């Protein structure tokens with residue numbers, strides 16, 4: 001469904017009186033494949049380049065070189081009209097559910113926005129679709145008249161997910177989509193994402209710094225470090241089999257359920273490598 005071939009991207013920073021101009025490579029010859037109906041996990045430490053890669057797939061950033069193939073089309077060679085048409089098939093959910101919804105809009109308006117841009121629905125069809133989407137993400141149809149400040153973080157993320165799937169996209173880029181939520185709510189949202197993947201025949205790119213969250217939903221997962229994919233792991237392989245130091249560091253950062261086990265967990269993670 002999605003294939004990235006030799007993606008390169010650099011940012012130039014500095015160039016002021018105090019800071020020398022520097023070029024920072026955030027994608028270094030990246031090759032990745034996502035099969036239809038799968039969830040590809042992308043995990044790495046902060047600043048490794050994960051979000052930039054997600055943005056390039058979404059068309060929010062341009063790579064310096066490479067190819068991004070989505071369902072047989074190279075997204076980087078599409079004209080403006082084709083790109084717009086393609087946009088409905090690739091949607092996203094960001095980490096910050098508080099800023100991704102307009103605080104002055106009732107939920108109805110937020111979910112309606114993509115529908116109004118891409119579908120020609122009557123007012124009653126729009127209303128029915130929005131109510132169905134709210135139910136699909138575990139909310140009530142009558143929630144559509146409420147405003148964002150009337151919801152918890154987990155409920156807001158459910159609304160963001162409802163908006164992301166409103167156009168029945170084929171791929172959803174989930175960028176740290178559960179990172180701002182507490183552990184119990186994270187678990188519920190991950191469960192919901194898995195159910196929606198089946199129900200709406202979605203494929204996911206799941207981006208996170210949290211290897212446990214990535215592991216719980218993804219197959220396979222890819223580890224990113226300094227703009228490079230340094231290791232990939234299938235669901236059948238245990239985390240302890242990962243060899244690259246960046247992967248081992250992510251595994252070592254998993255907190256044991258009880259502080260008394262911390263020493264033991266450190267020993268396990270160091271012997272795993």
Ligand SMILES: Nc1ncnc2c1ncn2[C@@H]1O[C@H](COP(=O)(O)OP(=O)(O)OP(=O)(O)O)[C@@H](O)[C@H]1O
Nearest residue numbers: 011013026044045046047048049050051052053209
């Ligand atoms: N528009 C930009 N201009 C300059 N530098 C940028 C820009 N966007 C990102 N960067 C830098 O590129 C690097 C990679 O950023 P990116 O957000 O892709 O990493 P990440 O792995 O998603 O990390 P995080 O989880 O912390 O967001 C970082 O050092 C970041 O500061």
